Amino acid sequence: MNEMNTKIKKFAQLILDAKNIVALTGAGMGTESGIADFRSPGTGLWEKVNPDEFASIHSYVSNPKKNLDFMLELGMAIFKAKPNKGHKALTKLQKLDKLNGILTQNIDGLHQKAHSKNVVELHGTAYEAICMGCGNIYPITSMIDQVRSGRFGPSCEACNGLLKPNAVFFGEPLRSEILSQADRLIEECDLLIVLGSSLLIYPVAFYPRKALSLGAKLAIINIQETDIDASADMVIHDKIGDVFPRVVSIVKNEIEGGH
Ligand SMILES: NC(=O)c1ccc[n+]([C@@H]2O[C@H](COP(=O)([O-])OP(=O)(O)OC[C@H]3O[C@@H](n4cnc5c(N)ncnc54)[C@H](O)[C@@H]3O)[C@@H](O)[C@H]2O)c1
Ligand SMILES: [Zn+2]
Known part of the structure; x- marks a missing residue:
């Protein structure tokens, strides 16, 4: 054996x-x-992007657009996965x-x-968005729709606060x-x-x-x-x-x- x-x-x-x-x-x-995972040699996401720049809450708030491009890529892989x-x-x-x-x-x-x-x-989960102002939760699709229509500061219907995916970023x-x-x-x-x-x-x-x-x-x-x-x-x-x-x-x- x-x-x-x-x-x-x-x-x-x-x-x-x-x-x-x-x-x-x-x-x-x-x-x-x-x-893709984060740290596998050759294929991990960290080989492509710097975590401090792309998955930290500080960088998201200061430049949502830059971060959202990367997040959409990970999100699309997630939504179609079985x-x-x-x-x-x-x-x-x-x-x-x-x-x-x-x-x-x-x-x-x-x-x-x-x-x-x-x-x-x-x-947390990639399937929800959360408002950083009032904590309201939305389906992630409503945030993605806003981003796809060019709103790179996707916002909350209730308080106009910035939406983020309801996943924990570095620094949170x-x-x-x-x-x-x-x-x-x-x-x-x-x-x-x-x-x-x-x-x-x-x-x-x-x-x-x-x-x-x-x-x-x-x-x-x-x-x-x-x-x-x-x-x-x-x-x-x-x-x-x-x-x-x-x-x-x-x-x-x-x-x-x-x-
Ligand atoms: N699928 C997802 O939801 C997803 C994807 C990417 C990153 N993340 C986030 O990334 C962070 C990274 O931490 P982590 O420790 O989970 O990931 P990591 O990327 O740091 O480590 C993943 C580990 O899994 C191993 N691995 C890869 N494929 C494997 C397989 N098929 N069988 C056995 N081992 C395999 C790698 O050798 C590596 O050591 C987490 O906070 C998580 O939230 C999540
Ligand atoms: Zn709100």
Whole structure:
């Protein structure tokens, strides 16, 4: 049996032995749906743009037009994307009662499109716009329509404030109720599965350490290495779609009495 098969079996056993499993997903979860991540060598968005210039709240407010061009490009990839094998495997795991919830950094809504439940969107969603003046929420389409008709300071119908996508930009705080939901999931889990995150951005970078310090096990699937690999119970450096569905199939067979 080759090394990968052994790892996949061991990963499935971690899942079978756990009682409260949480998945933590990052932009690597969306690449197989055609949405570029930020930090993959060669294809990551950060190779094309400087994050301080294009995804920070300060630069957005001072020059919405420059930022909106880039955001529309990411947005269009997101709106046409479909859930991939990795998203579907998570939903399957949840149906087997082996996944409590999903903490995601992604703004693409693909876990929900794949019918997963209890999804906490740490960084908000690309499907909504929010008014920076009064906090009103609009469908993102109304903001895009304004931008497409040449209004590069898209504005709120109620107060005329500047609209922005309802996703967290650099320099913005995460919502406190979202952080509390995330803390609860991390505190209660006995297995944390990280899928497709470089684990470089806080608070996500902190969650695996927190879970480990509370006695949970940690499993990671990520193409590139992460800083916490050495402390994990299982690390696979490969594509989620090639590996994770195989793990979930074994779990399903074991639970349903097959083999
Ligand atoms: N899909 C989206 O919604 C989307 C897309 C781009 C960026 N973002 C935002 O980007 C920020 C970046 O943080 P991050 O840590 O999530 O992403 P990141 O770009 O920093 O890291 C992604 C990681 O995923 C790995 N990866 C890429 N494709 C993979 C695959 N098929 N299988 C396994 N691993 C794969 C890469 O090696 C990389 O280490 C987040 O805040 C997120 O909000 C979201
Ligand atoms: Zn408003």
